[in-house]
Amino acid sequence: MAGWLWLRCLFGPSLHRIHRPPQQPRPEGRAGRRGWDYLPRSLERHTDNILGWASALWSLSYYSSPLILCYLYRKGYICSSKLVPVSQYVGTVLVCLLGVACLRGWGRWRNPEYLQFVSILEETRRNHTPNNKKKLASYDFDFSHWPADFSWKEVSNPKFSKGGVSLLKPEPKHRGATDSLLNSVRTLPCHIISYLVAHSFGRRMLYPGSVGLLQKAMRPMLQQGQARLIEEYDGQRNKLISCDGNEIDAMFVDRRGERGPNGKTLVICCEGNAGFYEVGCMNTPLDGGYSVLGWNHPGFAGSTGVPFPQNEANAMDVVVQFAVHKLGFQLNDIVVYAWSIGGFTASWAVMSYPEIRALVLDASFDDLLPLALKVMPESWRPLVTHTVRQYMNLNNAEQLCRYQGPVLLIRRTKDEIITTTGPEDIMSNRGNDLLLRLLQHRYPKVMTEDSLRAVRQWLAAGSQVEEESVYIGYEVDDDWCMSVLQSYQTDRETPFPWSVGKYTEQHLHIRRHLNMARKYMRNFETTHCTPLPISEFHMPWKL
Known part of the structure; x- marks a missing residue:
């Protein structure tokens, strides 16, 4: 013995x-x-x-x-x-x-x-x-x-096979058989270099939280944060097994038995590229009294694997399945909240599970490629483009446009990470492009050249006073805009994209689009890594 x-x-x-x-x-x-x-x-x-x-x-x-x-x-x-x-x-x-x-x-x-x-x-x-x-x-x-507390195999009718969940792939270029063979031979060195870059320093640059030395340095802070979640909030730590065999470290705080209107809503949190649920964005919905489910990227802290897009989506899938089949939440009781690069898994979740109630994206971007090109030498542009599209294609905007539910975008006006020229140029914030892609998809008839110019002018406002000045200058009537949208929805109840505004005058297009831009996006005057206070966390606007 x-x-x-x-x-x-x-x-x-x-x-x-x-x-x-x-x-x-x-x-x-x-x-x-x-x-x-x-x-x-x-x-x-x-x-x-x-x-x-x-x-x-x-x-x-x-x-x-x-x-x-x-x-x-x-x-x-x-x-x-x-x-x-x-x-x-x-x-x-x-x-x-x-x-x-x-x-x-x-x-x-x-x-x-x-x-x-x-x-x-x-x-x-x-x-x-x-x-x-x-x-x-x-x-x-x-x-x-x-x-292990939960496995993807426990779902009676799993939505995806062991090969992995579905991802949106880049559009292939159509060529003849001979051209395809010659092109494959010609581009073989580029494919090899792209693979080596993606699986060596590329992945670690994109997700520095997966580097073991950084995790060792942060270990006391992570242990302290986990102790707080368990001892003060009665958090429950769980190990989830995704369809690729990775073990996902998750933390659940149940507020359904407490007084207050928010406990029955589950907020699933998706962290940034160096974020961990122990010290990350979980704290914002916790302060609001919501039930919260946080998880760590593959390769972060207790989670195994590496954070490539396929593994990320596989992990998010088992987190959603765990919330529904083990914790007992309905999809329409779930809100997905993401910060920064977490917008990829969050937008994938609402695209794949359209019944999810709402999506909140904080300091997120539309596409990784412009940000990757910003930090790499200009001479590397073809290699960077190929590497991102083949191995790190974080196409948030494309996934977001496949979701029909309420969305709220939070833009950091002093963001120094997701801007392509610097925090002083607010128009280079890729959150702007995410908003424009969403509006162009949902309301294509309203998004004319003039209305696009007006929305860009509103986005360029550096303060709330300037923002209000642009809004008042175009004489936007919020009540009239809402009445038009409600009338259209009642008459048709069609999914996006809507053809509302097809026969409307140009100045009315501008007013309507400015109104919708302010409904979908809120500004937060701070830098990229400042924790979001609960006063800035809102449920998205719903018509």
Whole structure:
């Protein structure tokens, strides 16, 4: 029995914190705290530090391996006579690290708190009952050891196959058979380079939150944020298995039993490219009293995989399925809220599940390509275009136009990330293009050249005073605009695009389009990364 426990401690997960359930009495010396950090004893602490440093050095050597190999080759170290001593040295290091790991297991075995935790973990693996899961939820530990709570296979009639969910693909260029073969041979080097770029530094530039070193640096902050969600909001951590086999780390806060009108609405949050649910945009709807479901991108924190568009969409799909089939929400009770690059998975969700009630996009963009071209050399334009379209095609506007429900776009007037020329040029904010694409799709007969010019003038307003000045200058009558739209909807009840305004005079087109622009977009005078206060979070306008 003692040997079995020692093996469990040796191969067990790292324990970070004990979340004390509300009914559990406070332990002595820890009065006034709802939970406490796990305190390893001396042997476990020192050996854990050694293994942690070894892991960090391995990560550094992995990312810098091309430079290291080039240096070793130039110095003549890569040859058979010198590789043998190096392999012996590496073997010695591995044996020493194995010994350190055994000592860490011994230190854990001598700690009663860890022994209790590993016993609960094993019991939960054998018998995954709600009671055992509740006990296990009192601990924060390495998420790879957390038992799965929901899988895409549990849906009786899954919407998509194991190959992955459906994505919108770029339009293919039609050529003859001979031309296609010659073109494939001619562009083969570009395809190879694009693949290497996308799967090396390209993906890490686009999603820096997936870099292990950044996650290690942020680990104390993430653990603190997770403790707050569990101990203050009674959050429930869950592991979801998507159709590509990735494990998705999700957090659910249930407000349905509380007083207030918002608890029955579930807000699913989609984070930015360096955002985590522990410290991300979940806090905004939480402050508004909503039920909230947050999740981490593949490769972020507890989630496995890499955040390519297909994996992102697969993850979003299992999150929506989990909300419906496990948590018991209807699709028309769900609002999807996204910040920045999270607009891709959010727009995919409402495109694929059109019954979702509403979509809120904060500081998001229409298409990744203009932003990618901004940060890369001009000479790389063909390569960047090919790489984005083939491997990182975040086509938010195209997906958004396939959704029929209410939409709210929040534009940061001092945004320095999704502008193509700089935060001082508000017209280079790609949120403008997202709004224009949406209006042009939904109301094509109203979007004439003159009305487009008026909307751009309204978008160029740098403050609320200037915005109101443009609005008043065109004598926009909100009541009249709404009455026209309501009359059209009552008579036809047709999906977008609408032909409303087909026979209307030009000055009325302008007024109507300005009115709709202000309904679909709200300005927030701040930078890209400022947390959105609850005062700026609104349910989208619905006719």
